[in-house]
Amino acid sequence: MNTTFSTDNRQGSPLVSFIITYHNEPADMLHACIESILALSLGDSEREIIIIDDGSDVSPVSFLTDCIDEVVYVRQRNMGLSQARNRGIDMAHGYFIQFVDADDAIIAPPYEQCLDLVRYQQADLVMFCSSDTSETTFTPVSVSPVSGSHFMRESNIRAAACGYLFARRILGSLRFEPNIYHEDEAFTPQLLLRAERVFNTPYKAYYYRARHDSITRSSDQDTISKRLDDTLTVLTQLYRLTDKLSPADRPAMERRIAQLTMDYLYNTIMLTRSAKKLDATIDALRQQGLFPLPDRPYSKKYTWFRRLVGNAIGRRALLASLPLLPRH
Structure with missing residues (x-):
């Protein structure tokens, strides 16, 4: 059974679609994840928050009453992370896409620098780093764009798709491969090769919570x-x-x-x-x-x-x- 809740009647396309994939994570972590996105400088018309609940045992909706008006919530039968992200992509209206795992969060100050690159520097893709804490200090730096192909020829890439803010238009037909582990390893290099203006930043803009029960x-x-x-x-x-x-x-x-x-x-x-x-x-x-x-x-x-x-x-x-x- 698929259920969709949305109170989003905005006109036009938002700047960023945040696609949150959820499967049995603690509801308070999902709430904190949403709050970290709402804390950004993006106005209501500039953001879209899509939650794909991939067949959780219990829907988290009852824990989101104070922010349900800010999100699009979809519950589907359990099909895995790839299919959940793919559904989010197909639903997204934003000019840019950001994947976020439900138990992680966006770190606002450095992420704002990434947003400025897509606002003012015609970025196709912005790369940033993860942190094991939500507290971070950073210094703004000047970053020059290169093509994704050039970057990959000169550097090792980070596979995790959550470390990239990218233009939806460069995706084309590219989607995540279903039913495999390490789906990011197949997706990310193909995504980078489609990007002409890549900004590789040192900003620790993503709070990653390492969990003892993860696949790795x-x-x-x-x-x-x-x-x-x-x-x-x-x-x-x-x-x-x-x-x-x-x-x-x-x-x-x-x-x-x-x-x-x-x-x-x-x-x-x-x-x-x-x-x-x-x-x-x-x-x-x-x-x-x-x-x-x-x-x-x-x-x-x-x-x-x-x-x-x-x-x-x-x-x-x-x-x-x-x-x-x-x-x-």
Whole structure:
């Protein structure tokens, strides 16, 4: 059953659509998330807050009575984060889109600087950082735009989609892949390649609450296996996409694929501690044309890791020396 509540009768398009995805998070965190958006300098006609309740056990609406007039609330059967975000995208009217997880929040002072970039600098996409606290100090800086392709050729990107304020028009048909973990890894690089004016800011404008029950902290073996399998799926999809890219965009995507492949191998070691699993992973990557890692000077860490993982002795050293993950 789908239910929609909206008292939004504004004319025209808002500047920003905030898409909040919700699934069984504490209602007080969702309330704080909404309040952090309402605290921004955006007027009523400049913002749109869309809450996609992805089949929570209990609807949070009764906890939002004081701000329900400020939001569009949609409750749908549980279909996962990707489908919830995709529905939010399809509903959004804003010139720009900002994803926010229901248990996180926007940090107003630095985020205002990001808003100024979309207001006055014709930004296609603004990048910012997360913080583990809602309190932050910052100094405004001057940031020059580059294309998303240029940025990806020169820098490692952060995958989390919540770290980007971007123009809705650059999306086109791009949506999140359903039913996989690490959906941001597939979405974000494609989004960046569509942006011509990217502003990479140092502002810690997003309050991220690390939760002990998150997927990335799970020690459940089925969850770990799905995480690793889904990463390979994303890698394969991005690799196949490179043939369709322009000569300028292809090196940018190749760098991202190499970085993600390194992360995949690193996580295989850290999460399984198994030489057999590591060898099987390398065989799977080799079959897809993703191994050995390309000899590129992307970063010192990449160069170091590529050399070690490229031979049997180095792989044994990695299995023995990398620290064990804490179990939660």
